[in-house]
Amino acid sequence: MNYFENTIKDLKEKNQYRFDFMDISSEQTKSATIKNTEMLLFGSNNYLNLSSDNRLKEASIKATKKYGVGAGGSRLTTGSYDIITELEKELASFKGYESALVFTSGYTANLGVISAICNKEWVIFCDKNNHASIYDACLLSGAKLVRYKTCDVNDLEKKIKKFKSKNNIIITDAVFSMQGNLAPLKEIAEIAKEYDIYTLVDDAHGFGVLGELGRGSTNQLNVKNIDIIIGTLSKAAGSVGGYVVSNKTIIDFIRNKARSFIYTTALPPSTYAVSLEAIELIKESNDKRKHLKEICKYFIKELKKLNLNVKDTDTSIIALVYGDELSTLKVSATLLKEGIYVPAIRPPTVKRGESMLRFTLTCEHNYKDINKVLDVLKSLKYE
Ligand SMILES: *Cc1c(COP(=O)(O)O)cnc(C)c1O
DSSP states (O other): OOHHHHHHHHHHHTTOOOOSOOOBOSOOSSEEEETTEEEEESOOSOTTOOTTOHHHHHHHHHHHHHHOSOOOSBTTTTOOOHHHHHHHHHHHHHHTOSEEEEESOHHHHHHHHHHHHOOTTEEEEEETTOOHHHHHHHHHHTOEEEEEOTTOHHHHHHHHHHHOOSEEEEEEESBOTTTOOBOOHHHHHHHHHHHTOEEEEEOTTTTTTSSGGGOOHHHHTTOOOOSEEEEESSSTTOSOOEEEEEOHHHHHHHHHHOHHHHTSBOOOHHHHHHHHHHHHHHHTOHHHHHHHHHHHHHHHHHHHHTTOSBOOOSSSEEEEEEESHHHHHHHHHHHHHTTEEOOEEOTTTSOTTOEEEEEEOOTTOOHHHHHHHHHHHHHHHTO
């Protein structure tokens, strides 16, 4: 057998093999049609249900008619449009920063920004639970990588004292994408100030969901002095794209240096029109955010009553940890039979022994939907 077959066999033996795609053949709201069956979804990052919003569909159609379907080039050649500049101005203002730059995704934003700024003369202090795109970026940058225990500012400070060099940056997810908890951004910003270290925060899951009008995690925690914030337009904002906000000089530097920005075609112009309108919708979504908070609280309270391994969360990501891959897959399969789709998250996405069902709730879910899940989990418990 060759290398590829062996690797796949190994993944299957460890229950880490990723199954066939769950092809969706409808819109994605809180439910979707998967393989001709209507399924209730509990794994989407479409928190405000904007991916199927009518105003955004209209914005997309209108911009497609005006600009066409493709950008025609990279932003620095023929791929820049007035509407992108408009979106960048809006993002900067919404986030309270001088400047913004839009990337094709959150992944390419992390990759481009971190590898543009850091090189082998830099030390990156990196939260252990950071997103894969941050790790890939660190690796690509060639910087020295120093990982600290997740959210542990004492460990961070200890490592800073030991490894601090001439150029240093602390990088953390604002919301940890698998566990759903917030990083202690205030304390991190204070340490950074004390030791004169740059800070970069990835707020993929906070944007649109947390803070006043959905401005994000730093707003929620009232932290104003993070140097660079990266985010995505592919989650709460409903469509696609990534962004970075910072001061004018740093954004200009990134525009000149970030290879994943320079050497790729811009997104279809319509997507920027959609994101502009999405920010307006995000601002109007206070009721949705309130409802989301309430149903998450309820879900966690009920899961705890069942003595399941769940922690409080600051977001609508709720991690139900089963530990080993097989038990996680079994619960996921049982839910699937009942018409409920929750992805089973396994290594390498999480550490060994921390396999979990990662529930995400959206503003469309209601108490009845949650009770449906709870009934299945209850029946499994007393089997
Ligand atoms: C989803 C995610 C990304 C990637 O964003 P995309 O727009 O999907 O590429 C980056 N960082 C974190 C923390 C994420 O959860």
